[in-house]
Each structure stands twice: as structure tokens, then as C-alpha cells.
Amino acid sequence: MKKSFFSSIVSQIILLIFVIVWIIPTFGLLISSFRDKDLLATSGWWTSLFTTEINEIYRTAGYESQFKENNNYIIKGNIFNTKTGKKIKSFGITSKNINEFLINEEAIFKDGSKIEISETGDYIWKSQIPFENKKGKRVFITASSPPKFTLNNYKEVLLNEGVGQAFINTLAVAIPSTVIPLIICSFFAYALSWMRFFGKDLLLATVIASLVVPLQMSLIPLLSLYNDISNLFNISSKSYPGVWMAHTGFGLASTTFLLRNFIKSLPHEMIEAARVDGANHYDIFKKIILPLSIPAFASVFILQFLWVWNDLLVGLVFLDQVPSEIIITAKLRELLGSRGENWEILTTGAFVSMTVPLLIFFLLQRYFIRGLVAGSVKG
């Protein structure tokens, strides 16, 4: 009893370590996408989860805001200028000793003026002679900063960096690139399962053989074919219909293979009975096969949709890398090059690109897994 208890604890710990290691990278990305971009560039994302101590430099207001009270010239204000929720612990007036004074202590500048700072950043700066500095004085503060998150990065990335546009483009690529092969392949698979015609076995063998062809083989010939067509009709060789067809082609073998395996496994008595009743193949397909194949369709749909959504290569080769056509993965790669140090843009962009797959993943996990287990043959 004791032994199995011990081994269960060990199992739990090992699994927990795996989960933590697996989840931390994504979690860090998610947190970072909601952080202020200046903080993101200077501190690790893990610091944003807790109240942290920060050292910062601020300036007081200049002489223009001074007023006179009881023979003292006074400048009042808030050192942060805006509400931040930060709590000051100590402050200093020289860079050598940045936490010389505690809050509500009086610090004396070289010119004899005195400053007092409260926890919230309100300060009173007094002097017996009129203030003359235009820019105010530097004050070094040590403060505790509570976790703070913002949606600004999302606003920036979706509207100004073109990721929002790329997101829409990707939908325009992914939806037809999933539906078209599904329709074509379901008929194809049906014919390969239940129709009798000359060369059926050879055709099936060809489909299966196509599984081994990596899509890299098709790129150059297809691109030059597209170029020829575009020259002939004087249209652009890179277009949405072009990319749909390319994805249809690359998904065809595996989709047909999976659907055929499913359709073939349906009871043949049912189909034969319908044939005897005089139904033609189109009726059988519509009224019997389609309704029964919904779960298989769901799996294949999810698999192909995620494949297209996450694809980079096909999108790079068959679409122009311009704002109206670029897909989200290509956009992300472009940002990695051009905004490599702007982590607020990269993390947010990456997260935007992940929203659709993650949504599908969490809502339809069962079908996704079923498709993956069955669909391990995509070439």
C-alpha cells in the first residue's frame, strides 16, 4: 500500500514537470502579448505576474507651476503624472544614492529646496527662493508595481501591422481550401468504393502512391504552369483560386484515402438495397452516404483546415507577399525579420495566429484526435 502511494506521488510529480515544461513557453507568450511594450522589452514576462519592485527616474514639474504660500515657493504634483497603481517605497535625488530617503521624509536639494514624496507619488517641493529650472528636477524612485495588463498590443498588431488583414486573408485561403477538396474527394472516394468501372484498382493504387509524394515535388512545375496560364489570359499567376487548387491537390490523396476507408466500411447491404429500389449513385451518395459520414467528414475537415491554416510553404509560393494576399504565417515570418526585437508585436501576432487552431482544438478535440490518428498518412 505504502509503495503504490509512493509511486503514485512520483508519477504525479513527473507528469506535473512535463506539463509545466510544455505549457510555460505558450503561457509566456500569452502573458507577454498583454504586457506594456516598454516593460516587455526590459523585464521577463514572469515578473509581470507578481508585484515587483522597480527603479525608475521621473521629473518634477518646472517653475511654471509654482505658487507662493507663506513665504515659500511651492510646486505640487504627482510624480507619475498618471494613475499607475505603483506604490513608492523610497526615493533619491542623486544617481549615486537612489533610495536615500523613505517616503514622507524630506530630501534637500543642493539649492536648498526641499521635496517630500508620498506613497502614491504626490509630491510637495518647497523653496524659499523662486524656482528657476524649466524642466524640474530628477527624482529616482523605488516603487512596487502591481501586475498590469493592456490590450494595446492587440490594437496595434491587428490594425497597424496588418495582422488583422492577414487573418482575414488566411480565412479566405483556408475555408475554400478545406471545403473544395472535401467535396471533390467525397465523390472520388465514393466512386472508388462503390462504383464499378474500368481501371478502378489502378486508380486507387495511383491515389495511394500519391501519398508518398512530398508537396515540395510539385512547387516548381505548378508555379510555371500557373505562370503560363497567367500569361495566356493576362491575369496574375498568384491568386486565391490558385492557392485553393494547390491545397486541394496537396490534400487530395490523403483526404480521398481517409474518406474511402470510411465509406468502404459502411455496410454494403444498405447500398445494394437502395440500388434495388432504383436509386442511382447520386441519390445514394446524397441520402445515405453523406448523413452517415458526418463524423468522418468532421475529422477530415478539421485536419485539412488546420493543415491549411498552419501552412507556410504553399502560402509563400502561391500567393504574392502583399497586404491583400499575405497569409498569417507568412506575415508572422515577415515580422520575425522586420520587427525581430519588437516582442510586443511578435508575441501578439503569434497569439492572434493561434486563436483559430486553439479554438478548434478545445472545441473539437475529439474529432481532431480521431483525424490525426487516422490521418497519419498525409504526405
Next chain:
Amino acid sequence: MTIFSLFVYIFIGVLVCVAYFHLSNFLLDFFTEKTSKKSINDSSIRVIIFIAPGFIVLLIFILYPVFETVRLSFYDKYGRDFVGISNYIWAIQNPEFKRAILNNLGWLLIVPTLSTFFGLVIANLADKLWWGTIAKSLIFMPMAISFVGAGVIWKFVYDYRGPGDQQIGFLNAIIVFLGYEPQAWLTIPLWNNLFLMAVMIWIQTGLAMVIFSAALRGVPKDMLEAARIDGANELKIFTSIIIPYLQQTILVIWTIITILVLKIFDIILALTNGMWQTDVLANLMYDWMFRGGGDSGRGSVFAIIIMIAVIPIMILNIYRHKEEQKI
């Protein structure tokens, strides 16, 4: 592309496809009913209607390109003049190619092995615990993410700042916390390959885990019970019962991940773009095919090499799939 045109595009794209099947079948019915011969109702015309789109797509997008790529590999960079096998000779003598082959071999050895191993361990642990489903779900999640997205995630983990600065990359933060010097991980030759592989392992472990999880339910319960009664500990059960029992599944997963690894492209393009000696075949192929005007001859050579590498594993995989179907 506005939202409006998005819907128009999708609508047209799908409509054309549906319309083809519906109209052609409708017309067939219409004309055959007029001739009122039930027997030709399902004539060979319907077979053609069903098969034609799939067959044409197969022909144009897979079969023709295979032959064309093979042809192009024997031609010059514009595909005009026959150059014999000089593209192949060039590839073999190219130091970049050697580098890429070595890197790909490294990927092949490490990624499938570790992903399969981790997947098996996690599936085995998770099945016994009440929170196992949640754990599996979290570990499986990277499967849904694109390679580029995963690339961004990990580039952030590997981020490097000078020794005096605050590290914002998680890995360097740990290293500094432990008292070592921070490193620019992705620029250290040879080691950086391991950091790139980690991304792939991170993704593929989920796949392995899910398949193992399904397979583990097939391990006979009484066998495990008997072993426990005989006093075998969990580790012993794992190594002498579960692993031998899952041999077939291990092979399947190993082949799936191997094929993916052979074609690995996005992760390298996003993280290092093949610099610092991290190049792999697929990235090299992309470079030669499309950079600086492109060289269709040399690019095709790399595509063919990838295909030759994939074929035996794919055949194994399809064969296995057919065997499963029989059962």
C-alpha cells in the same frame, strides 16, 4: 481582401464546386429519364462525373509535377538546356548540402526518438491519474499551433540579452539565476540544432502521446494485474510489458514523425533561416528554388532527394495502414 469580399470569395469558390456535381448529375438524370431506360441510369457517364474532378486534380497537381520535377533536375536553372547529371554532382560536392544532410540525420535520430519516448511516458503516467486528461490536453495543445507560431514562442524562450541586462528570455533567465553566463542559443553552431529540435519535439510529443494513449487501452488488464501481484514495480511493468506490447504503435509513431522531420522547413526558416550551420534539406530546397530568381534545376534535385528519403518510410506507413484495415 475585405470581410465582404472574403464572403464573396468563399461563396463563389464553394458554389462552383457544389454546382458542378449537382448540375451534372441533374442533367444526367434529366436526359436519361427522357430516354426512359433505367438500366443506363447509372451509365459510365456518372462514373466520369464522380471521378473527373479528383482525377484531373491528381493529374495536374501530383502526377505531372513529379515527372516534370524529375525532368527539370536534369536541366539548367531556367529549365531550357539539358545538363545531364551535373546538378546532382553539384549538390553532392556542395558543402551546404553536406551540412544539411548531417543536420537532417541529427534531426532524424533525435526528434522521433525523444518525441516517441516522451509521448509514451506521458501517456503511461496520465492514464493512471485523475487529472491525466487535463495534462494530456495541455501537452497536446502545441499540435494545433503552426510551426511558425511555435517558432515565435520558442524564439522568445531563447531570447538573449547582454550579460549586464535583464534577461527576458526564459531560458537565459534560468541560466543567469543559476549563476552562469547568458548565451545566444541559436547562434552556437551544432548546439543550436538541438534548440531547434526542441521545438519539434515539443510539438510532436503530443501526437505520440495521443496515439499511445489509445493503444494503451489495448494492453490486457489482467496481465498488468498479474505482474503487480508478482511484485513488479511500475518501472518494470513499463519496460517489460508495456513497451513490448506497444512495439507496433511505437513503429507507427516513429515513422509519422520521421516523415515530418524529413520535410521540416518552417521552424528553421522562422528561427535561424539556415544560418549558423542549421540548414536542412527542405530549407535549402526553398532557397535554391525561389531566392534570387531561383534555379529550377538545383531546386528540383533537393526536392527529389527529399522524396527519395520519404518514400521507404511512407511505404512502410501505408503498408501498416492497410494491415490495420484488414483487421
